[in-house]
Amino acid sequence: MDLNKTYKKKDSISEINFKDSYHESETIQRIIKISKNKKFLSDLSIAHQNILKRAITDLNSKDKKKKKDKFTLTNYAISEIDILPDIFVLKYVVHRYRYEIFPITKEIDEFPPYLQIEPTSICNYRCVFCFETDTTFTNKKNGFMGNMTHDLFKKIIDDAEGNVEFVTLASRGEPLACKDINQMLSYTNDKFISLKLNTNASLLNEDKCHAILSSGVRTLIFSADAADEKLYAKLRVNGKLDIVLKNIERFKNIKEKQYSNKKMITRVSGVKFSKEQNFDDMKNLWQGLVDQVAFVEYNPWENSYDKSHNEIAEPCSDLWRRMFIWWDGKANPCDVDYKSMLSTGTFHEKKLSELWQSESYNTLRESHLNQERQKITPCKSCYLV
Numbered sequence: 294m295d296l297n298k299t300y301k302k303k304d305s306i307s308e309i310n311f312k313d314s315y316h317e318s319e320t321i322q323r324i325i326k327i328s329k330n331k332k333f334l335s336d337l338s339i340a341h342q343n344i345l346k347r348a349i350t351d352l353n354s355k356d357k358k359k360k361k362d363k364f365t366l367t368n369y370a371i372s373e374i375d376i377l378p379d380i381f382v383l384k385y386v387v388h389r390y391r392y393e394i395f396p397i398t399k400e401i402d403e404f405p406p407y408l409q410i411e412p413t414s415i416c417n418y419r420c421v422f423c424f425e426t427d428t429t430f431t432n433k434k435n436g437f438m439g440n441m442t443h444d445l446f447k448k449i450i451d452d453a454e455g456n457v458e459f460v461t462l463a464s465r466g467e468p469l470a471c472k473d474i475n476q477m478l479s480y481t482n483d484k485f486i487s488l489k490l491n492t493n494a495s496l497l498n499e500d501k502c503h504a505i506l507s508s509g510v511r512t513l514i515f516s517a518d519a520a521d522e523k524l525y526a527k528l529r530v531n532g533k534l535d536i537v538l539k540n541i542e543r544f545k546n547i548k549e550k551q552y553s554n555k556k557m558i559t560r561v562s563g564v565k566f567s568k569e570q571n572f573d574d575m576k577n578l579w580q581g582l583v584d585q586v587a588f589v590e591y592n593p594w595e596n597s598y599d600k601s602h603n604e605i606a607e608p609c610s611d612l613w614r615r616m617f618i619w620w621d622g623k624a625n626p627c628d629v630d631y632k633s634m635l636s637t638g639t640f641h642e643k644k645l646s647e648l649w650q651s652e653s654y655n656t657l658r659e660s661h662l663n664q665e666r667q668k669i670t671p672c673k674s675c676y677l678v
């Protein structure tokens with residue numbers, strides 16, 4: 294492992310959109326046009342109107358010089374804005390700005406830009422690059438395994454609604470393995486501008502297809518990293534590519550026949566882990582079944598606590614970007630720390646805004662700003678900046 298390597302949070306390292314090409318300038322023109330509509334503007338708080346101004350100034354800027362904190366639209370942002378009606382576009386831009394730029398300018402406001410809610414920590418796979426291979430984590434006796442109750446899920450959603458717009462249902466486990474997932478999905482309907490669900494698709498039966506398609510999910514991400522059965526099974530241990538393919542094909546058919554007006558992006562996203570994986574093969578396999586295919590960079594999640602120290606002093610962007618609430622209500626700044634050594638409290642004691650601005654979270658941020666991440670486990674051996 295290269296000790297000088299750092300891992301920057303970005304959408305993907307390779308990607309393709311089969312549906313449309315990404316059209317940045319048209320999207321910017323659309324945003325500017327909508328921002329002139331007083332009704333849409335007045336839906337934003339004064340603080341968010343100011344963020345929108347910053348975003349539009351950057352989007353309008355002709356300055357070609359690369360400024361670290363200049364807001365631009367990533368390809369994913371363009372495709373996500375594309376499926377939104379005008380009424381949600383300005384809000385999307387504000388929250389995208391908070392998600393992209395606040396981790397650079399080290400700003401926080403009341404709520405995390407991005408919230409990940411974990412329906413379950415249990416997974417039916419043992420992928421080679423995942424912490425689910427750590428038996429000290431998966432051993433039931435150690436207390437890390439469990440399902441969120443529907444009641445807790447509802448409380449978190451109620452607190453997030455209208456405050457956090459970027460939400461993903463997934464973290465350490467396979468969300469579709471949670472027994473209450475259909476009810477949970479139903480509770481998210483019409484509540485968030487950008488709701489994602491990540492799944493390995495192995496448990497995606499007909500019922501779950503309907504639950505997803507009638508929920509508030511706008512982007513459905515299928516985790517898969519290989520285009521042939523042998524390599525897939527080697528990486529996604531316990532997984533079978535033919536089952537996943539059949540399930541995704543069924544999902545597509547149900548969506549086309551019974552939910553033809555539903556605006557939802559589907560993406561296959563794989564972890565680029567080995568040289569054997571080939572992006573062209575992935576494109577060929579998934580074209581026609583999903584809208585997008587991407588590879589994301591591998592970050593060694595599977596041994597967060599055993600890796601040797603690195604020399605990285607740069608603060609971790611995740612501390613200003615996202616917060617996780619796990620199945621038992623624990624709040625955590627990241628899933629690299631999958632055993633929650635950095636936990637900043639629980640949702641049972643504090644609300645989302647209190648957790649995000651808590652003393653313990655701020656102390657962790659301060660340590661990173663003071664270049665002291667080397668004193669913290671597991672930050673001292675993590676590559677994320």
Ligand code: SF4
Nearest residue numbers: 609627629672675677
């Ligand atoms: S372990 Fe520390 S440095 Fe790594 S992602 Fe988590 S908070 Fe950031």
